[in-house]
Amino acid sequence: MSKRILQVEDLMVSFDGFKALDIAYFELEEKELRVVIGPNGAGKTTFMDVLCGKTKPHTGTAMMDGKDLVRLNEQQIVELGVGRKFQTPSVFGSLSxxxxxxxxxxxxRKVWRSLFYRLPAEGRARIEDVAETVGLKDCLGMDAAFLSHGQKQWLEIGMLILQDPKLLLIDEPAAGMSDEETAKTGRLLTDLAEKHSIIVIEHDMEFVKQLARTVTVLCEGKILTEGPIEKVQEDPQVIERYLGRSHGTRAEKAAKPVMAGGAHA
Ligand SMILES: Nc1ncnc2c1ncn2[C@@H]1O[C@H](COP(=O)(O)OP(=O)(O)OP(=O)(O)O)[C@@H](O)[C@H]1O
Ligand SMILES: [Mg+2]
Structure with missing residues (x-):
């Protein structure tokens, strides 16, 4: 039987009186891969900001492992097992x-303490293992600056999963990726969902369809609907307020300003 890993209730974030997020209820199962979609400014990133402790909500709870994330700081949330990947990759270009x-x-810190007493070979093996998972095993010696945009995103995902988080929060991983890289990212996320729970924000509907999972549609801070992708994309409200407005096409995605260093360039 599947177990719930996250339960969010009455979560409200307001910026100067503007309700950016107003989620009545949201839950995630263990090892579930949930996709969050919705128009620009819907509150998707704000939702992740709350779950990783970057933004504190005005009201609400987000329970994970009997703890309320809302009451913890960013470091405590990391230690509880939440890993966050931001929209733009931030790897150290001058390092391999x-x-x-x-x-x-x-x-x-846990691993660091134990590594101190064990053979360094153990750390190396873990790094090689993760590099293989994210498809960078042949690039281990290369400076990160020379990686493609897609490879940088995978490296950052690798850096996250090295810390073995229970819950991974990933914001628009396919933005700026080529079709081939997008497909590879889809396979990577599907593989990772065998061991981790994942919430992924995405605009690219082709990518969302490839993941073929439960989708949560956010609109003006609220959950508009939730369900299998096939149902959600036929929902008249979703079409009117999101899909019908030409969101989610690759052409539109390519026009987004988050493309710095993108593989389309
Ligand atoms: N720190 C902040 N201060 C004031 N307003 C903010 C702040 N962060 C977000 N907002 C506003 O809250 C709303 C939700 O923003 P958010 O970034 O969560 O949207 P999003 O769904 O991630 O959009 P996108 O698809 O463009 O990434 C927007 O209207 C945004 O302008
Ligand atoms: Mg966003």
């Missing part, structure tokens, strides 16, 4: 892929 991963491993 291996060293980027090593740094990520070292920021996990």
């Amino acid at each position: 892929v291996f060293d980027n991963l090593l740094l990520a491993l070292k920021t996990d």
